[in-house]
């Protein structure tokens with residue numbers, strides 16, 4: 404559960420992209436929908452605590468971002484799709500680090516198989532295609548045990564077989580509602596069982 408109170412953000416000189424927004428994002432899959440440029444990536448970055456808001460309070464479990472940022476961030480999975488942070492790591496090492504020692508190894512193996520990742524895991528991330536890099540992060544997000552997962556356009560740059568695998572695993576996670584998954588997408592219709600939907604812009 405992410406508890407959001409009075410969230411506000413504006414780029415300097417621009418109208419706010421998020422203006423005094425309060426919401427609760429609960430277990431299951433929440434679709435964060437909006438056109439290109441509506442602010443989906445920005446909102447995920449705010450929720451992840453990697454972009455500072457102008458105002459507002461964010462809480463996951465008993466961790467309030469402003470009071471306990473490390474504990475707040477430890478409860479969520481978020482990788483900025485544009486990051487170069489992991490470029491020097493092998494796919495294997497990146498997957499292991501991001502998924503965590505307590506990851507679901509059976510699900511990890513199923514995702515590596517379903518994404519066709521096995522031939523790429525020994526390569527450094529900078530050598531991988533955009534889609535393969537995303538697959539490493541997605542496998543870590545889904546096989547890991549973080550209670551909150553924030554995914555930015557997860558199907559972007561993925562081949563059809565991988566998209567099917569991704570939707571299948573997300574559908575299972577959505578059905579059990581044990582984790583809170585936010586999927587940002589400009590595609591309104593997905594076959595996922597949604598717990599909620601948030602439409603941008605929020606102002």
Ligand SMILES: Nc1ncnc2c1ncn2[C@@H]1O[C@H](COP(=O)(O)OP(=O)(O)OP(=O)(O)O)[C@@H](O)[C@H]1O
Pocket residue numbers: 414415417420437438439440441442443444445446589
């Ligand atoms: N540094 C910045 N200064 C001013 N405006 C910015 C800055 N960075 C992003 N924006 C604007 O903020 C808005 C939200 O961007 P964001 O990337 O969150 O949108 P999005 O919904 O994720 O779009 P996309 O689907 O294209 O990724 C866009 O209109 C973008 O042009």
